[in-house]
Amino acid sequence: MKALRTVGLGLLLVATSALAVPAEDYARQWNLSLPVKDAGAYRVVLDESVYWQAQSPELADLDVLNGRGEPVPAVLRGPPREELARPTLLPVPWFALPQRAAAGDQDLSLISQRNVDGSVRAITAQVGQGPDRQTQGGWLVDASNVQGAVRALQLEWAPLSQPLQQRYRVEGSEDLRSWTTLAEDAPLLDLRQGGEHLRQSRIALSSGARYLRLVPVQAQASLPVTGVQVELAPAIIARQWQWQTLQGRAVTDDKGQVAFEYDARGRFPFQRVDLQMPDNSVQRWRLQSRERATDRWHDATPSWVAFELTLEGSVERSGPQALTGVKRDRQWRLLPTNGASTTPPPLRLGYVPEDVVFLAQGAGPFVLVAGSARAQRAPAPVGDLLSQVRQSRGADWEPPRAQLGQTHTLAGSDALIPASAPVDWKTWVLWGVLIGGAALVAVFAVSLLRKPALR
CATH class of the missing domain: 2.60.120.260 (Galactose-binding domain-like)
Structure with missing residues (x-):
């Protein structure tokens, strides 16, 4: 019996340590290279591979871990605004x-x-x-x-x-x-x-x-x-726009209206749209987006005119259009509003990479992890900390930039499977007690019926 208790305790400790390692709940990790060792806070700019791996629309399944696999205080900062250079x-x-x-x-x-x-x-x-x-x-x-x-x-x-x-x-x-x-x-x-x-x-x-x-x-x-x-x-200071080019497919609804649908698998913070129109063409468009097939479509832009025209060897074309806000939706739809168009144009969606600011809490090496249906980044007031530091170091102060390094798989696709619902042991115990009590009453009643009546 003592050996059984020892084995049970050991299994419990192993299970507890496994739960304490959140890296097992993520699909992939990236090693982080720190420019200096004692900065205390760092920022890392996200690249295309991180956006492809992330699953959460809010990028909640993105975190930074220290050398012991423990999450450190971190915050995701939105795409930077256009800034002015110093006078x-x-x-x-x-x-x-x-x-x-x-x-x-x-x-x-x-x-x-x-x-x-x-x-x-x-x-x-x-x-x-x-x-x-x-x-x-x-x-x-x-x-x-x-x-x-x-x-x-x-x-x-x-x-x-x-x-x-x-x-x-x-x-x-x-x-x-x-x-x-x-x-x-x-x-x-x-x-x-x-x-x-x-x-x-x-x-x-x-x-x-x-x-x-x-x-x-x-x-x-x-x-x-x-x-x-x-x-x-x-x-x-111009922002460094990056672009994802999506290929679409033509879809005809019950009324015979043609639309072009596109799939964006990554969680990019899209803010602009641009169309690659055929030579000497013009079309008015409307762009919509949604998260999943069961959701309603929502306008991502007002209608606008896209064109491309060759004049004496020089190409004139329409410029990018701003979206109504930052969009991370998976599904996109392009609607021609003035006449039929049967060929879907390549859809270019532009974004400015975001960054994650984290505190170097604990010993390194530090890693960035992403892609999970089970884990989420804990909220931390890192933004408030940055505001207070800027009061003493100047409004332009920024943490030193860490670099994304080698990446490798952690739990892979298994991390994208939602965790099964936990067993409600309390409910099961209560039902067991009720059923057991009812059975005991039934046995007692049967025993009473079997006794001979007293004369």
Whole structure:
């Protein structure tokens, strides 16, 4: 009996350890290569093979495990939005203007000497009739060689012994004759008190111009400017779109309407659609999607016109269309809305890869696992953690990127079979007790009937 208890305990421990290894519930794993060992948090960008393996529409069957097979805190981040690059600052030539030339109500005529490229080499100011006011001279900024939209000026000046609080108007011109106000009453500050320093040296502009003129709003002390930079509007960082091309089949409904259906087996976060139309063709389309055959179709885009046209050897074609949101549906349907079409065009669905941010909890090596009908990633407030870290490290901070490495099968297709429903032992025990009790009552009743009646 003691040996039996020992064997039973051993089997129980083995079963418990098997349940503690969630890797057995996943179809495949990918080794993760960490760029540094002590970062604490990492991010890994998902590739096509991960999307092909995942089964859950929300990618809940995707997780990160440590070297002991234990899940670590992880979060799936959606496709990144289009971002703006950091603004570019470029030094530009600047020229001090005579004091009377800075008066806003005087007729200023600037005679400039220019280089071959159009940049200003020297200027001479002539002031027409107007109130005879002596003010601090302003500056003329030459932005004629700047490529791009100027959206602000950044001034530099020598250290000051007194607090600075001045106001300027910025005017723009394309020919040094006609001027337009680009900034009205812009403040410049340089204040110190109790070890604190407040400096405002940037002037935002409503638009750019080849030449910019800074005019003092009122009489004020001279500002020892040492340099001027123009700030260019940041460019949009284009997202790296990737595409899946699906081949369709023609389907005719009871009313004789032709549609083209496509199957997308992966769980890609589709956000765009593009059609490869035949040469010199045009068609209005409507795209729909659904998860399974028993679901209703839902519009994935408004109707749009797709075309391809060859003009004198140059091909003109319609561009990609945005979906109504991120779609991971399995089934897609393309409906021609203006006339019959019998050949299904290749359907291109575009997406931007997502990433998973995880914490390096426990010892490595760390692996990414995906594909399961039984296991799900546990929720973890990793997103809140990133927000708090960015407060100290800057809004642009990102965890270092881990790389997907070698992949191999874990449980394979067995992991895609849903787990059988657990046995409700409590219900079975209660029924057993009831049946046993009923049987006991029946036996007792029969025994009473068999006894001879007392006389």
